[in-house]
Amino acid sequence: xxxxxxxxxxxxxxxxxxxxxxxxxxxxxxxxxxxxxxxxxxxxxxxxxxxxxxxxxxxxxxxxxxxxxxxxxxxxxxxxxxxxxxxxxxxxxxxxxxxxxxxxxxxxxxxxxxxxxxxxxxxxxxxxxxxxxxxxxxxxxxxxxxxxxxxxxxxxxxxxxxxxxxxxxxxxxxxxxxxxxxxxxxxxxxxxxxxxxxxxxxxxxxxxxxxxxxxxxxxxxxxxxxxxxxxxxxxxxxxxxxxxxxxx
Amino acid sequence: xxxxxxxxxxxxxxxxxxxxxxxxxxxxxxxxxxxxxxxxxxxxxxxxxxxxxxxxxxxxxxxxxxxxxxxxxxxxxxxxxxxxxxxxxxxxxxxxxxxxxxxxxxxxxxxxxxxxxxxxxxxxxxxxxxxxxxxxxxxxxxxxxxxxxxxxxxxxxxxxxxxxxxxxxxxxxxxxxxxxxxxxx
Numbered sequence: 001x002x003x004x005x006x007x008x009x010x011x012x013x014x015x016x017x018x019x020x021x022x023x024x025x026x027x028x029x030x031x032x033x034x035x036x037x038x039x040x041x042x043x044x045x046x047x048x049x050x051x052x053x054x055x056x057x058x059x060x061x062x063x064x065x066x067x068x069x070x071x072x073x074x075x076x077x078x079x080x081x082x083x084x085x086x087x088x089x090x091x092x093x094x095x096x097x098x099x100x101x102x103x104x105x106x107x108x109x110x111x112x113x114x115x116x117x118x119x120x121x122x123x124x125x126x127x128x129x130x131x132x133x134x135x136x137x138x139x140x141x142x143x144x145x146x147x148x149x150x151x152x153x154x155x156x157x158x159x160x161x162x163x164x165x166x167x168x169x170x171x172x173x174x175x176x177x178x179x180x181x182x183x184x185x186x187x188x189x190x191x192x193x194x195x196x197x198x199x200x201x202x203x204x205x206x207x208x209x210x211x212x213x214x215x216x217x218x219x220x221x222x223x224x225x226x227x228x229x230x231x232x233x234x235x236x237x238x239x240x241x242x243x244x245x246x247x248x
Numbered sequence: 249x250x251x252x253x254x255x256x257x258x259x260x261x262x263x264x265x266x267x268x269x270x271x272x273x274x275x276x277x278x279x280x281x282x283x284x285x286x287x288x289x290x291x292x293x294x295x296x297x298x299x300x301x302x303x304x305x306x307x308x309x310x311x312x313x314x315x316x317x318x319x320x321x322x323x324x325x326x327x328x329x330x331x332x333x334x335x336x337x338x339x340x341x342x343x344x345x346x347x348x349x350x351x352x353x354x355x356x357x358x359x360x361x362x363x364x365x366x367x368x369x370x371x372x373x374x375x376x377x378x379x380x381x382x383x384x385x386x387x388x389x390x391x392x393x394x395x396x397x398x399x400x401x402x403x404x405x406x407x408x409x410x411x412x413x414x415x416x417x418x419x420x421x422x423x424x425x426x427x428x429x430x431x432x433x
Contacts, residue, residue, distance in 0.1 A: 008404040015378065017385045017400075046410050049360025050379045055263065056361065057270035063280050064262060067287050071255045 003035050010036060014043050109200045114213050116167050117187040117228045120176060126185075127163030127178050137164045137177065145173045147192050149223060152246035158182070159239060170196075179229075179239060186229025186236065188243060193224040207233040216240040220247055254294050258287065261307055264381060269311060271376050272369065278320050285318075286311040305383070305390040312373065312391055324369040363413040371406035378403055 005026075012018050013026045030036050120126045129140040134151035141148070144166050154161050162178040167189065174191035191197065198219060207214050214236040215228040225247075227240040265286060270279035289310050290297075297306060315321040364372060377388045388403075389396045 007408070008400050011404045011407060012385070012400055015385070015403075042411055043407060046360060046407055047379055049414075050364060050375065050410075052359065052361045053271070053364055053376070054380050055267055057267045057276075057279065059263060059266035059280070059283070063266075063283075067262065067284060068255065068259065070284065070287060071251050071258070071291055073251075 003033050005029060005033065005036050007039065010039055011043060014040060014047070106200055110208070110215065112169065113189060113215065113217075113226050113228060116169065116176065116189060117213065120165060120167075120178060120187060121185055126165070128165040130163040132161050132163075134161060137161060140164060141166070141175050145175055147190075147223060149175065149190050150246040151177065152242040154179070154242075157242070158235075159242070172197075181229075181231055181235055181239070184229055184231040184235070186227060186231055186239060188239070189226040189228070191224045193219050193222050197224050207236055209233075218244065220244060223247065251291065254291055257303055258290060258307065261304060265307060265311055268308065268376055268381065269315070271364075271380075272312075272315050272324075272373065273318075273320050274365070278318070282311060282315055282318065285314045289314065302387060302390065305387045308377070308381070308383075308391045309393070321369075360410060360414065363410050366413055367406060367409060371402065371409060374399065374402045375406045375410070 009018065009022070009026060010030075013023060013030075016023075018026060030040055129137055131137050131140075132154075134153065138148070138151050141164065151161065158181050160180045162180050162185070164175055164177045167174050167176045169189070169191055172191050174189055177188040177190075179186050179188060201217050201219075201224065207216050209215075213228050213230055214233045215226060216236055217224065217226045218240070219225075225240070225243055227236050227243065229236055229239075231239075262283075266279060266283050269282040269286075270276065273279045273282060286307065290307055293310075297303070316325065364375060367375065374388065374392070377383045377391060378385075383391070385396050385399045388399045392399065394402075
């Protein structure tokens with residue numbers, strides 16, 4: 001007996017997917033058509049045979065945990081703006097710390113210059129070469145420091161050259177001249193300039209005030225000059241000016 | 249979107265999704281990669297997931313699409329017949345008719361599950377969604393992005409192929425299928 005039943009409809013009947021009106025005629029047909037009944041039986045056999053495929057593969061507990069962890073991780077996109085602001089905050093703090101560190105470093109360097117000055121004055125022998133003559137003082141440094149500089153002529157000025165000594169600042173050999181003006185003694189310190197010094201003393205031009213000392217520093221012809229003393233700022237500036245001119 | 253809510257609704261599908269992924273890929277590593285990718289994509293796209301729509305179909309669809317673009321998925325597709333409406337004699341490329349399967353077949357010991365593993369992926373997935381996941385045709389259509397009519401015809405053909413694989417004597421009917429041995433890698 002031939003049967004024109006569409007096999008697709010039999011499958012849909014089995015899956016309970018036929019529209020409401022179509023299921024009943026198919027059921028009726030199966031009841032009378034042995035071929036379609038056998039076909040349905042076959043489909044049921046397939047279905048039963050496939051049950052073993054359910055939950056055939058089980059994920060490991062470890063894998064489940066890793067997925068749960070992946071989900072619980074906060075969504076990256078939602079905390080990205082927070083991350084940016086946090087990074088900005090960290091950058092700002094870092095900048096402040098670095099600036100403060102530089103400041104401390106610089107004040108430390110300035111304090112060291114002041115110490116050199118105080119040291120010399122406190123010493124029983126403030127100078128190693130005692131002379132008021134610049135033509136004596138300058139040659140004395142020959143072979144002791146790796147550079148040379150000019151000492152201005154003080155004759156006829158308020159300044160008196162007392163002498164000179166060798167000093168070290170951050171492992172750099174340098175010259176220290178003691179110059180008196182009335183009862184004040186001032187130091188003129190000269191070192192070879194380099195990047196580190198330049199950066200450490202990149203001060204605004206003019207006299208800075210440091211622990212009751214007035215200080216002027218400048219860079220000229222590859223040399224770094226300091227004038228420091230307890231004299232008036234104007235006196236310090238004037239002495240600084242004579243050294244600038246002498247070494248131009 | 250709240251990951252806790254997502255976990256509450258998506259994790260119950262975990263075992264089923266894994267089983268489905270393993271059936272598609274055929275091995276544990278690829279299945280785990282696939283499930284992981286699915287959950288990552290779903291979590292990311294959960295915002296765009298409209299409440300009230302079918303979460304299960306949505307997740308399966310993500311998994312299935314991820315599989316199709318994966319390396320093992322592309323390989324599987326290249327071995328599947330593309331035309332659903334092809335009438336008449338099916339020249340079927342059964343890529344995984346392994347010697348073991350043929351041996352079991354000769355001894356009458358092969359099971360429906362063995363046969364399922366041998367189906368081309370586009371027939372295997374429709375059987376899995378219908379018989380294993382017990383999805384409605386409408387859901388299956390959503391997962392596969394095809395009309396319901398295609399689901400029905402593909403399902404009917406898949407069932408026919410399963411029966412043929414089981415009942416066919418290798419010397420007779422299977423010979424009409426083009427048997428492509430999986431290239432050894």
